[in-house]
Amino acid sequence: MTLTHTLQQIFENLLKEYGSQSWWPADSAFEVMVGAILTQNTAWSSVEKAIAGLKDVCEMTPGSLLSVPLEDLEQAIRPSGYFRQKAERLQTLCRFLNREYGGDPGSMEPVPTLTLRRQLLDLKGVGPETADSILLYALDRAVFVVDAYTVRLFSRLGLCGEDAGYREVQAVFMDSLAPDTGMFNEYHALIVRHGKERCRKRDPVCGRCALGGMCVFNLRSQISNLR
DNA sequence: GTCCAGGGCCTAC
DNA sequence: GTAGGCCATGGA
Numbered sequence: 001m002t003l004t005h006t007l008q009q010i011f012e013n014l015l016k017e018y019g020s021q022s023w024w025p026a027d028s029a030f031e032v033m034v035g036a037i038l039t040q041n042t043a044w045s046s047v048e049k050a051i052a053g054l055k056d057v058c059e060m061t062p063g064s065l066l067s068v069p070l071e072d073l074e075q076a077i078r079p080s081g082y083f084r085q086k087a088e089r090l091q092t093l094c095r096f097l098n099r100e101y102g103g104d105p106g107s108m109e110p111v112p113t114l115t116l117r118r119q120l121l122d123l124k125g126v127g128p129e130t131a132d133s134i135l136l137y138a139l140d141r142a143v144f145v146v147d148a149y150t151v152r153l154f155s156r157l158g159l160c161g162e163d164a165g166y167r168e169v170q171a172v173f174m175d176s177l178a179p180d181t182g183m184f185n186e187y188h189a190l191i192v193r194h195g196k197e198r199c200r201k202r203d204p205v206c207g208r209c210a211l212g213g214m215c216v217f218n219l220r221s222q223i224s225n226l227r
Numbered sequence: 228g229t230c231c232a233g234g235g236c237c238t239a240c
Numbered sequence: 241g242t243a244g245g246c247c248a249t250g251g252a
Contacts, residue, residue: 023233024233035233036233037234039232039233039234040232040233040234040235041231041232041233041234041235041247041248042232042233042234042248042249042250043231043232043233043249043250043251044232044233045232045250045251046232046249046250046251047233049250078248078249079249079250080248080249080250081232081247081248081249081250082234082235082247082248082249083247083248083249084247084248085235085236085247085248086247086248089235124235124236125234125235125236126235127234127235127236128234128235129233129234129235130234130235133233145233147233147234148232148233148234149233188233189233192233195233196232196233
């Protein structure tokens, strides 16, 4: 049993349990980017309200969003929380898109993924998870998105430490799985789905992570053989 | 009333 | 380089 096989097995079990998650719900690449900022530490249901509010005051384009006065922008996205920070972050993102790509995310297509990642990380308010979410879900780059659910699940599975850093956890996936945008997309979404539904608490029997009544996907013995 | 959401920045050590 | 505080709203 290799790590690659184990990661594939976890993915298949999650997919079988929950089905395709169909992320990211948005009408355009730019809307995905906006959602990636708005969903920072925020439930998606709140983000939907904020995006609806945003669509009431402007078109979903960088130029149109920048034409909205800051105060109006803040009020429009208020339901998603941290509205002052996020309004500023959205403006920062839009100015970047206008300056570097003529306001058109499609113009980013020929740019290497690592270059884009660095550019995004240079933006104030865009950290590793937001940058990678944009790369994967808006720009179809095969980048694995790590979040708190991922660290929690994988540390309980013994695949990383509880205090593992972002790049460390990301490497667990990307060093072992072939780059596959569709799979990375679905995998991350499934981990979030699983985390929300079942992984808030440790399994009372094994102290790790439960999937229904099945302890860690019946993979504990396989995983322990890796070590 | 408390906890937490599809994080990241800033400051102090 | 990292632990802790802060940002804000809404639903469970």
